[in-house]
Amino acid sequence: SAEAQSRLAEALALRQARPVESAESYAVDVRLLLMLRPGAEQGLVPELRRWVDGRWVRVPPLRERLEDVPSLVLQGLDRACRVLGRSPLGVDEGAMDALIAYDWPGNVEELGRVLERAAEHAEGTVLRFGDLPALGRSQGGDALSGTWGEIERRALVRALEGAGGNKSEAARSLGLKRTTFLDKLRRAGVEDRTPGNDGEDRPAR
Numbered sequence: 001s002a003e004a005q006s007r008l009a010e011a012l013a014l015r016q017a018r019p020v021e022s023a024e025s026y027a028v029d030v031r032l033l034l035m036l037r038p039g040a041e042q043g044l045v046p047e048l049r050r051w052v053d054g055r056w057v058r059v060p061p062l063r064e065r066l067e068d069v070p071s072l073v074l075q076g077l078d079r080a081c082r083v084l085g086r087s088p089l090g091v092d093e094g095a096m097d098a099l100i101a102y103d104w105p106g107n108v109e110e111l112g113r114v115l116e117r118a119a120e121h122a123e124g125t126v127l128r129f130g131d132l133p134a135l136g137r138s139q140g141g142d143a144l145s146g147t148w149g150e151i152e153r154r155a156l157v158r159a160l161e162g163a164g165g166n167k168s169e170a171a172r173s174l175g176l177k178r179t180t181f182l183d184k185l186r187r188a189g190v191e192d193r194t195p196g197n198d199g200e201d202r203p204a205r
Contacts, residue, residue: 009047062104080119094129153188
């Protein structure tokens with residue numbers, strides 16, 4: 001919120017912070033990292049923006065740094081196995097090649113979802129190509145590969161991510177009513193996993 005941003009800017013300026021509902025402050029010496037979607041910096045209050053203007057670092061989308069995919073796959077697969085409560089999985093060459101070949105329009109978030117679904121279906125101790133859900137262009141260049149349910153789910157996810165989490169805008173991009181879009185999200189099992197999300201629309205990118 002704007003109020004929280006202003007309080008943060010004040011703490012940075014004074015190097016003093018005060019707990020909520022407390023009259024006592026304490027000294028702070030911190031390095032602040034803000035992670036924002038493109039264009040979101042315009043939503044910062046002026047007193048906070050002055051601390052970060054000119055210091056932005058662009059994080060390239062995953063399709064521009066495919067060399068990072070192997071390490072992200074291992075990290076994401078480890079996380080997925082812990083969440084699912086199953087034994088750790090390795091990755092065979094065919095599965096890894098497919099993951100590297102895909103252009104990841106949904107970035108790291110999409111990779112995480114793919115790995116979680118794959119870990120759910122994998123048998124044994126190694127993740128194989130057949131355990132992966134359809135990956136659009138990585139399978140013969142056809143973005144319509146897979147079952148109808150998988151195709152629709154990918155369309156919903158891409159619309160939601162393209163709208164920066166704004167469900168109303170995502171629905172409009174697909175020519176759907178918001179209520180219809182929400183129902184399809186529910187039926188497809190698509191969840192917004194943004195920390196602190198309360199189900200409301202977030203500003204689009």
